[in-house]
Amino acid sequence: MATLILRRILIAIPTLFLVSLFVFALQRALPGDPFLVIAGEERDPEVIARLREIYRLDDPVIVQFFAWLGQVVQGDFGRSLRTGEPVLGLILQKLPVTIQLATASILVAIVIGIPIGILAARHKGTVVDYSASAVALSGLSIPNFWFGIMLILLVSVHLKWLPASGYESIFVHPWEAIQRLIMPAFVLGNGLAAFLMRHTRSAMLEVLRSDYVRTARAKGLDEDAVIHRHALRNALMPIITLTTLLFGELLAGAVLTEQVFTIPGFGKLIVDAVFNRDYGVVQGVVLCTAIGFILMNLIADILYVVVNPRLRTG
Amino acid sequence: MKLLKVAISAAALALAIVPALAQAPSTLRIGLQEDPDMLDPHKARTFVGRIVFMGLCDRLVDITPELKLVPRLATEWNFSADGLTLTMKLRSDAKFHDGEAFNAEAAKANLERARTLPDSLRKAELASVDTIEAPDATTLVLKLKRPDATLLSQLTDRAGMMLSPKSLSGDVAAKPICSGPYKFVERVQNDRIVLEKFKEHWEADKYSFDRILYRAIPDTTVRLANLRSGELDMLERLAPTDVKSAQSDKSLKVESVANLGYQGITINTNNGEAANQPMGKDKRVRQALSLSIDRKVLSQVVFEGLYAPSNQPFNPGNFYVSADLPIPARDLAKAKALLKEARQSKVSVELFVTNNPVDAQLGQVIQAMAQEAGIDIQIRSTEFASQLRDQQQGKFQMSRVGWSGRIDPDGNIHPFAHSKGNQNDGKYANPEVDKLLDEARTIYEPAERKKRYDAAQKILQDELPIIYLYNQTVFFAMRSNIQGFAINPDGMIRLAGLKRS
Numbered sequence: 156m157a158t159l160i161l162r163r164i165l166i167a168i169p170t171l172f173l174v175s176l177f178v179f180a181l182q183r184a185l186p187g188d189p190f191l192v193i194a195g196e197e198r199d200p201e202v203i204a205r206l207r208e209i210y211r212l213d214d215p216v217i218v219q220f221f222a223w224l225g226q227v228v229q230g231d232f233g234r235s236l237r238t239g240e241p242v243l244g245l246i247l248q249k250l251p252v253t254i255q256l257a258t259a260s261i262l263v264a265i266v267i268g269i270p271i272g273i274l275a276a277r278h279k280g281t282v283v284d285y286s287a288s289a290v291a292l293s294g295l296s297i298p299n300f301w302f303g304i305m306l307i308l309l310v311s312v313h314l315k316w317l318p319a320s321g322y323e324s325i326f327v328h329p330w331e332a333i334q335r336l337i338m339p340a341f342v343l344g345n346g347l348a349a350f351l352m353r354h355t356r357s358a359m360l361e362v363l364r365s366d367y368v369r370t371a372r373a374k375g376l377d378e379d380a381v382i383h384r385h386a387l388r389n390a391l392m393p394i395i396t397l398t399t400l401l402f403g404e405l406l407a408g409a410v411l412t413e414q415v416f417t418i419p420g421f422g423k424l425i426v427d428a429v430f431n432r433d434y435g436v437v438q439g440v441v442l443c444t445a446i447g448f449i450l451m452n453l454i455a456d457i458l459y460v461v462v463n464p465r466l467r468t469g
Numbered sequence: 470m471k472l473l474k475v476a477i478s479a480a481a482l483a484l485a486i487v488p489a490l491a492q493a494p495s496t497l498r499i500g501l502q503e504d505p506d507m508l509d510p511h512k513a514r515t516f517v518g519r520i521v522f523m524g525l526c527d528r529l530v531d532i533t534p535e536l537k538l539v540p541r542l543a544t545e546w547n548f549s550a551d552g553l554t555l556t557m558k559l560r561s562d563a564k565f566h567d568g569e570a571f572n573a574e575a576a577k578a579n580l581e582r583a584r585t586l587p588d589s590l591r592k593a594e595l596a597s598v599d600t601i602e603a604p605d606a607t608t609l610v611l612k613l614k615r616p617d618a619t620l621l622s623q624l625t626d627r628a629g630m631m632l633s634p635k636s637l638s639g640d641v642a643a644k645p646i647c648s649g650p651y652k653f654v655e656r657v658q659n660d661r662i663v664l665e666k667f668k669e670h671w672e673a674d675k676y677s678f679d680r681i682l683y684r685a686i687p688d689t690t691v692r693l694a695n696l697r698s699g700e701l702d703m704l705e706r707l708a709p710t711d712v713k714s715a716q717s718d719k720s721l722k723v724e725s726v727a728n729l730g731y732q733g734i735t736i737n738t739n740n741g742e743a744a745n746q747p748m749g750k751d752k753r754v755r756q757a758l759s760l761s762i763d764r765k766v767l768s769q770v771v772f773e774g775l776y777a778p779s780n781q782p783f784n785p786g787n788f789y790v791s792a793d794l795p796i797p798a799r800d801l802a803k804a805k806a807l808l809k810e811a812r813q814s815k816v817s818v819e820l821f822v823t824n825n826p827v828d829a830q831l832g833q834v835i836q837a838m839a840q841e842a843g844i845d846i847q848i849r850s851t852e853f854a855s856q857l858r859d860q861q862q863g864k865f866q867m868s869r870v871g872w873s874g875r876i877d878p879d880g881n882i883h884p885f886a887h888s889k890g891n892q893n894d895g896k897y898a899n900p901e902v903d904k905l906l907d908e909a910r911t912i913y914e915p916a917e918r919k920k921r922y923d924a925a926q927k928i929l930q931d932e933l934p935i936i937y938l939y940n941q942t943v944f945f946a947m948r949s950n951i952q953g954f955a956i957n958p959d960g961m962i963r964l965a966g967l968k969r970s
Contacts, residue, residue, distance in 0.1 A: 191858055192854045200891055205588060209587075238506055238642065240658060304691065319695045416691075417684065417695075423659050431854075
């Protein structure tokens with residue numbers, strides 16, 4: 156196990172390096188001068204030149220990259236060009252926000268997706284199955300942005316049931332946090348729910364066709380027991396792995412969902428940073444996201460080994 | 470099933486009641502279009518930042534909705550006969566949020582910082598100041614290098630905002646300590662800025678809210694939805710497309726005023742290779758383009774008629790608007806005649822627009838109108854950052870841009886039309902215009918000043934380096950129980966007198 160983790164970490168280092176270099180180069184290739192953008196109407200050429208000098212923007216890109224890398228290795232992610240705040244502080248401030256949203260969305264996806272998937276598999280080829288598929292398809296095809304705005308208009312503006320936007324930490328104001336989480340988690344979770352539902356359905360169908368299920372039925376067990384006690388457990392195996400891999404999906408979805416519900420998370424941070432050419436922030440966020448991905452994959456790998464002893468070596 | 474229904478209704482009811490309880494009654498919640506940048510008046514750049522500073526930092530001078538200068542931290546002021554000395558009397562009862570007293574020494578320290586900080590963006594605004602003296606606690610004397618008619622207007626904004634002298638050497642933006650009616654509590658980037666009432670403010674009785682919460686909600690639809698659902702008390706920059714629906718909502722009210730800026734087309738007349746084409750080189754072609762545009766129809770099609778057509782850099786109703794230059798009516802025959810005179814039967818030119826729906830539509834309407842006169846416009850659309858850079862580097866033939874406006878007329882014309890103006894991206898140059906605009910800067914008497922602007926405008930309207938199209942109306946929307954909002958063409962939200970009924 157330790158060798159596996161160690162090997163994974165060693166492989167991660169060049170990956171992170173390449174991701175950083177790629178994003179760094181890509182950003183510099185984008186047209187637009189960050190200081191011209193952030194100076195907006197106050198563009199005093201002297202000040203812009205001075206700022207470019209302070210932030211070393213006139214150095215060759217490769218020199219800038221290694222200067223940045225040298226700082227990062229020492230734990231200094233630099234400062235936001237736009238607000239002057241430390242990048243690492245911003246990331247640490249925004250990360251829990253998005254993790255909270257992502258966790259809630261995964262919960263929504265599981266609660267909706269898996270039961271409907273089971274239901275569809277049980278009643279394969281019936282109205283139930285087709286309507287479940289229709290719901291799943293619409294869940295996948297409705298754009299988050301539009302769905303979010305519609306929900307706000309209905310639930311917040313018209314019915315006045317839930318606050319329209321904002322964020323509270325679940326550990327500080329749990330009740331307010333839940334109210335503010337319901338809609339965004341639903342919007343972000345419904346697409347994933349559709350995805351989970353389809354996979355649950357096909358995994359279930361596969362399992363239901365297997366010999367041991369037939370045996371269970373032949374034994375005279377009632378259908379509920381067959382499904383829940385025997386079929387579901389095996390069908391869930393691939394679903395669990397899928398769920399960990401949905402992390403990337405979630406982060407991409409969070410970008411839009413956070414915009415609509417004005418949640419000050421990672422997604423909103425990166426979008427604003429890109430538009431403002433806030434190089435340091437984009438760079439820091441990308442690096443953290445890449446680390447997150449690698450961690451998730453590592454966890455998935457470890458889980459495999461834990462679950463399936465045949466994969467254990469030496 | 471019935472039980473489930475009851476449970477859902479109960480939960481919904483509970484959720485609905487809680488936000489009402491959670492929000493203390495004396496917090497004013499304001500929705501902003503963007504997240505402000507650094508909360509340091511000397512380094513700040515954004516419009517929304519200025520809105521926040523209105524609550525946080527007092528200025529030396531303020532303006533009324535009629536753009537008249539009125540006392541704030543300075544109670545009176547006068548210029549010496551030669552126009553080279555500005556003497557200001559300061560309040561003696563003002564305090565900073567850290568308890569320090571405001572006095573002339575503090576004002577001097579602030580102005581010095583604004584002038585000398587390496588990354589200060591206020592240097593140009595205070596460029597005419599030579600030395601600053603504080604002979605006694607309530608007297609501030611500014612010695613000028615040249616007479617400067619724009620100086621007092623600069624002191625109504627960030628250049629005239631006062632920070633506690635003790636905080637000047639620290640990280641101001643992280644925790645600004647000013648002397649305004651509200652003090653800084655916290656900031657969460659991209660989310661909120663919270664201010665709390667400063668009880669020792671010299672005018673504290675005029676401010677009825679205990680807290681001010683500024684929230685950045687960039688999407689206009691979402692911002693309005695938040696106002697409708699009661700999450701916000703007011704918002705700035707309501708989109709013109711939303712004005713009608715907000716007006717028809719009884720729980721809301723909408724207020725509007727002509728903003729200080731202008732919107733138009735900047736033409737590259739002299740900046741590099743891209744200027745070498747008929748539109749850049751021949752004023753008759755530009756005149757033809759201007760005449761081909763029906764400004765009224767443009768406003769109706771794109772802005773539901775809510776924006777006033779305009780052909781000058783100053784907002785409608787401004788003292789400096791020249792009465793000799795009425796908005797030209799559309800005249801296709803004359804436009805075609807001008808093109809013929811210029812020996813241009815078919816002009817082909819590129820128009821740069823920002824890639825947002827409004828600007829795209831604007832570009833298309835202009836394109837369609839110009840087409841009828843024989844000017845073939847190709848639209849190039851990029852995001853604002855690229856547009857700005859290309860424009861500055863002269864990689865454009867025409868660019869659809871605007872200006873948010875300044876209180877002093879100089880700020881709306883000098884940077885754009887003077888050959889050395891730092892926003893003159895088309896590098897338009899005319900010595901006569903330069904002379905008039907430079908002179909106008911130094912004249913304190915408004916009527917005399919206006920004569921210079923009128924004369925400069927006459928030349929500019931003939932040569933058209935910028936074709937002005939319309940003036941943006943600023944719309945604010947608020948809950949109908951919010952009273953006492955004093956709308957001002959500068960688009961700021963002044964918190965004095967605001968209350969919830």
